[in-house]
Amino acid sequence: MAKQKQTQKVSFEEVVERGCGLDVHKKEIVATVSGTGIESETRTFQSTTRSLTELKEWLLALGVTHVAMESTGVYWKPVMNILEPGGFTIMVVNARHIKYVPGHKTDKKDSAWICKLLRAGLLKGSFVPGRNQRDLRDLTRYRRKLVQQQSAEHNRMIRIFEDANLKLSSVFSNIRGKMCTRVIDAVIAGETDPQKLAALCTHRRLKASKEEIALAVEGCFTEHHKFMIRAIRTSISNIEAEIDHLDKEIERRMQPFEAQIQQLCEIPGIDVTSVNELLAEIGVDMEVFPTAEHLTSWAGLAPGNNESAGKKKTHTPTTATKPQKR
Template identity: 40%
Template sequence: METFAERVAGIDIGKADVKVCLRVPSTRVGRRHSEIRTFATTTRSLLALRDWLIEEQVTLVGMESTGEYWRPVYYLLEEIVECWLINPQHIKVVPGRKSDVSDAAWIAQLVEHGLVRPSFVPPPPIRRLRDLTRFRSSLIHDKTRQVQRLHNVLEDAGIKLSLVATDIMGVSGRLMISALIAGQREPEQLAELALGRLKKKNAALIDALTGRFDDHHGLLAQMMLDQIDSLDAAVAKLDIQIDASIEPFRQIQEHLVTIPGVGKRASEVIIAETGADMARFATPGHLSSWAGLCPGNNESAGKRFSGKTRNGNAWLCGILGDCATAAARSKNTYIAERHRRLQRRRGRKRAKVAISRTILESAWWIMSRNVDYQDLGPEHFLTRTPNPARRAHRLVLELRALGYDIPALTTPAAIST
């Protein structure tokens, strides 16, 4: 088998130690020499591993992406040798190999012959930005959980504020909840705290705020509000830090926000997860495949099996799903019209995935060419047909299917051209 790299190492990573298999040319012609050593995962032991690889003149190291344990090993070795982070699914396809030593030897052989592909690991600046955006997303999810818990407390007390107010954490909702915690129990007095359009729903508010809210509910609600305020403060600090870290990519961000549905935070996540350098992805399709937004190719013996999308980048797919939902509600845009047509034929979930892919591939072109998004407009689907006669014939057939008596508008010859 053709040798991709002469001096390689395969690393099986655990929490406490790593097994390293070194494969280099042997003194005997046409043979390979293997040596396996064990190192602890402490920094001092990993530095000894690095010195050993330097001494052996290793040019390529492959390791399995095991949880978070691969990070210290990868970050120490990437400075002195090319490192490949390998998807475990691409390694464990051969049965009968399940021990740390055999795994390290198997990884070394796969890397030696170039039989696996490395995963995308962004450079340090992008990694730091990614840590910030992912932590912010986690905090926002935690806040959502706290708001849901607060909603459950209000439901337990018989307070149906969510039936009248769209957002119980809005200005009016927050004032009413704070008044309940402070001891105000009169529904009429609580309803007077409504602001804006909620003032017109005074009668409904009085009914919704009539319940059995007591000091027990007040204690729980106050603790939840404190948690929400603390999370809001943490998210605000992260926003400041992310805004400073995104400065080298400011121009790209300004182009990304021109895509319908993509806001400031979404553009920051797209840059952090993709790395902004599209040289890594040859085509928009490659980026969609890496993100897990394209159909699977599962065919055997002429039969096609399930082609559902695989598990890709959850952080990127999550924010793209939010962008797709927002873009579907936009007015007079190509993406909104495309979502409407796909939802009618394929359902809401498939339409959401398709629109997420459309946004991501648009982002690929924007980051590749450093240009603004150019919307095709909602009329694109009506004007893209190159043959007007064919489109007219199709519309006539649709009207006839609805029961209308429409004469033929074109000749068969014109339709076939």
């Protein structure tokens, strides 16, 4: 007698009356709705503004209140921009928490699975700040990138000097300093006499002697090196101007948090720039983090806890509810 295979259907207690699960991709979004009084249905929308607006109107017409989607790169952002004003409770969830059962995987099944987990109350949304804070994040993160570019340009300048046999970094602690800049200007202008170049360095805090400086600035500085240094210094100047422009805009947007900034600046080792970046990342409302441990875990500063059979296994810091960098 042949045995008939029986398939078990997983069911959950439903805590969300009407919900929608979104499987987000670069060009399209697969949406599955389910809930009390409506039929379960799956539709595919394009990631364009017009198509996403149609998605929002469809969900509003069905009375959907909750929407869940994966934090897939930056592709969730256009969806958030359109759905956020619609009054939905939106969850951006870590992809590891909603991984579908392997085998026969499709976009429709993914969106249906997300919808089922959403309605069962089994999803925990990542911390997604409001629009103003997200904009502030863009500014502070871009500023950080520019500072890194600026540092890279200075390192590139040092390599050019090394190629020209000028050992400036050996006698000057900072090639951005006044004395070193004076020497660089003179070299670019055509001065090659080591003694005259060393005579330009008159700062009393210089540790290197005039003889050491003269030996360090004696090199083979060609027209090619001059061209490269001019180009790099122009790039650094442009970056500095852009950083200054960003600082003014960040300062303007940080005015509502002046009290919090002054309070945090009282911490030893913390300056205004660090405070601005901190507030841009986590905001001032700590209610979104139940405990201090939760905040450190979100920031990736807490070690994971992976124990099995009484043995603790090595694990990377957990960022369980943290959206991907954007």
